[in-house]
Amino acid sequence: MSAAVGGKTGMQTRPSLDLPPLERFTDWVRCICVVTFDLELGQVIETIYPGDVELTPQEKLNICYMAFPDSNSGCTQDTTYHFCTRQSGISLSASQEQYCRQAPTFLQINPNFLYGFVHFRQQKNPLLPRGYYQKSLVVLTVLPLFGLFYHVVDTIAAQFFDNGEVAIETGCHHIDHWKLPEPGEILKLPFMGSVIHCRIPLRSDTPQKQLFMDTSSYQSTSGPPIVLPTIHETNFYESLKSSLTHCQMLWELVLLNEPVVVMAPTPSASSSIVQSLCSIIWPLNYASEVRPFFTIHDSDFMEITSKVNRSGILLGLTNPFFSKTLCDWPHILCVGDANGGQMLNAEKLYKKPWDGKTLDSKPGFYSQYKPYLYTDKSLFKKLVNIGSRPDNVQNAILRRHFLELTQCFMIPLERYLSTLIMPLRKQISLFKALPQTKPFCFDDFLQMLQQSGPTLSGGIKGDIEGLYRKFVNCSNFNSWLKSRLEDVDRELRESHLEMLCNTDLSHDIISTRQQVEVVDLVLKLKDKLKDLDGKSNEKRRKLQNQLNSVMRSVDDELKSLLLSNGALREAFEL
Template sequence: MAPNDEKDAPLLPWDNFSNWVHAICVVTFDLELGQAMELIYPADRELSERERTNICYLAFPDSNSGLMGNVQFHFRIRQCPQSIALNPRPAFHTFNSTCPTSIQTEDGYLYGYVYFRQVKDRTLRRGYFQKSVVLLSHLPLVSLFTTVLELVAPEYFDTGEASLEAACHHLDQWPPPTPGTTLSLPLLGTLVQVRIPSRQDKPGSASLTPSSPSHTSPGPPTILVPAPHETEAFRVLAPVLPHLNLLWELVITAEPLVVMAQSPTTAANTVQTLVSLIAPLKFSGDYRPFFTIHDSEFKEYTTRTSAPPNVILGVTNPFFAKTLQHWPHIIRIGESTGSPSTQKHKIKKASALKTVEQKPGMYTKYKPHLQADKGLVKRLLKGVQTGRPVEVQTALLRRHLLELTQSFMIPLERYVASLMPLQKNICPYKAIPSLRPFNPDDFLATLELYGPQLTSGIRGDWEGLYRRFFRSVNFSVWFNARYQEVSDKLSALHLQALCDADLGRWVNSRSEVEVVDMVLRLRSKLTDADVLPVSQHTREQLQAHLNTLFMALPEDLRSVLHAS
């Protein structure tokens, strides 16, 4: 279905619900079966056996920490090919074309947002009540769905399945997830107010600010979710703050990285924050905010017969300290205090991680290309001492990272733009000129005049970092996307050149074969125009040109072309 057809398409059962959520599951602990899926809502949702098994294991903490009470975290799994084919969502096409690339949905992946409850219960044979409510979605809106589960899960635990059904019907009343629009989403007597960022937003601008205090407004209580896709970066990164620039380098070059934490919440939030370090650039490697020893890809990620894959893992089971000790970069996070330590943080060699009992820290042999920004760390530490709000600390941190990523990417954007042919070289009667090939050495030669030093005060071996970046999946995905954008722009300019051409005059000096060839080309161009950035007026002009050429042909040829 074309994006323009979405508004006119009839709504099917659970269509609105499916724009946001794939399903809501309840996973329980069965003494005979272990972790088992108790229910899935809506009941017609398809999950493969492998997906069910992975979800069941990921729905419970994977450690012996004895977490009691309520625990929230999230995970990300690969979908089976048959599941992808069963769940095409036109709304995701619109979402992906208007949201920042860093939060686009991805075919083949599903997020699970978990609300786990464990409490003592002597009436049960095991002595504990253990159950999770899991919300499955294709959208990486961590803060939003964490908030949704804070409303839905306790209600389910208190009143049972009927409340889950009611919540799903409320979700089915939600409008599509439209970036750039403030949405008020009703859920179990509460309004959840959210604004998904748009690609048109100024980088670093706030997603949503309250227009007025919610307690003064009539009607249901309102919960504001200012940044539905983000974590509290400062609170999450506090234990590794001195290594911020090093972590940014590891993420932008898509290096294998494992986060070892004591709780799934810490592991998941740390991984999610790491992949957001390079926004607005999309992290194109794989990442698993929470990963267990029972995962179907456990062997793939722990084998020593090949180099570790380009993935960021979040784990809690002490067993991983041994099975992943060959990984090149390991972050070990201890009990979180919520604020960064003022002590000296040294980077430890990765080979030092040999036993289960290890001190928190950063274990790597990687030597950063760029110097650390000590000024930022000092400003943030001073903010802790003066009681600066966490939200402000997070904003300072994200602004620094945004400026660093922009300084790194602007020279690349400029160079790719220079590969585009001049508009004057686009001729309506010739093939579209192609983009000149990307040459790493030619690009690096531009750095002296147009490099990151123009916008960043950080010194170091930028050239070495670029060379490492060129070997990463982040670069290949970014470049392929930019290549497609530039190719589409060239195609649009070529269409405009055709519209501006005097084809009525051109046809008088051309043979029938040339005219037929142009008719076929224009037909193809009209089809292409549906997915190119061109106006309706341009399409109408092309159609008029096509009609002119068509009528210039003999009737027998027109009949043949009309039938084809």
């Protein structure tokens, strides 16, 4: 497979491995690419696996540029990071659709975007014209499972740089034999000489549920177990330890979909910080665009950096060029060295208001934002005053704090929504249309909030009413409300289906209804049967029995009317 991406100044694709498609593989990964540096062509896609995967010229171009750190980022030797790039809208597989129905909203698949997990190697080699060997292995997927795919790309890369393309083929062969990505299941995934033990969260899970996977008695010919306690998280504390004093303000900005730029020295730092910011409002889904590592060569560069219609986005950058191009952005977080600085020096990362015209590249938080909430200083003290603690413990403390803050903020909204939903269940009837939820009314919500008294985690105070007023006009709120109303609609439909299956539809009941109601009931039963088409289950059998019961219960005139409709006649089993 070979395709041109550009001329001498652009990217070009060399022949790919001509290998058969992998059916189960594509439920997990779209493809794996090797990108190398060609002295004449620049970054070049050297290999695409499987060989029949179709990538548009623009997708290839974006992958090529994202696969290498910016020239000014100073990366040497090996570095691992991830990016997010636009892709031509694809249809999800049946297992991916099932994944979306079961996974939490913040782990949903967006078919318009691809995640790229990169392992980049740069080594000095005096035999090469530029004096450096540069090559990247890129795993592309629609699944936002960061813990898993960082392990996958690093494991394949370690063997690829020693043994060549056979390592890619082996890795893909193993992935092709994995179980489907099913939330809630303990997955044991054989991979490159070991077995990965992990679990994708369920939508119904308790947030931050501790998962224990006992591997003490584990025996397998596939290799020793590797336990991934979390399959989807980045290390929140390690990413943000230089910005701890600003975390609460950053939480507000992310909650309200404010556009935030992160300027970091490396793509590894950039992508980890941006992804941690995205997750700071979990279990609420961040509903705006996320670009963990972004370059001037991205096809969306003009659209994203334009001053016109600038909307919420989390944007990660490494090239100092952006300090001039984006100096007018309202919120810019600049971090220093590659590890984000020492946590004990975090207070030195000052907030620096500026005029929107000049911006230096010194570490700091550049913003004129006035937070709605007063800063909770107890969190920072809790993290710095206990002495040395493992990063994973600090990470758990930080995540728990913002999880509780987000949950406390959302509880009043959930309570108000429940007042709109509760009456609907009592209104479900066989002979009426499904009841519709009343629209969200902020004034009614505000009245309920004032009666109950707004409180947030840890007794945090401030203009809480103002924060809600701003929140209900942003994308995160609209996404939450849409998702919750979809949940309600699904629950109502399931309740209605149970009623259709189990209500007595004998002659005594049917004879008391008007003809139009009976016809409407038959249409409902037919539609439900159509929804269950192809599924041999108990509900389908019950619905068919109910249809036949209705037919036996009606008089000859109505029976003739029903049978005169060809579509209805096919639904009856006489």
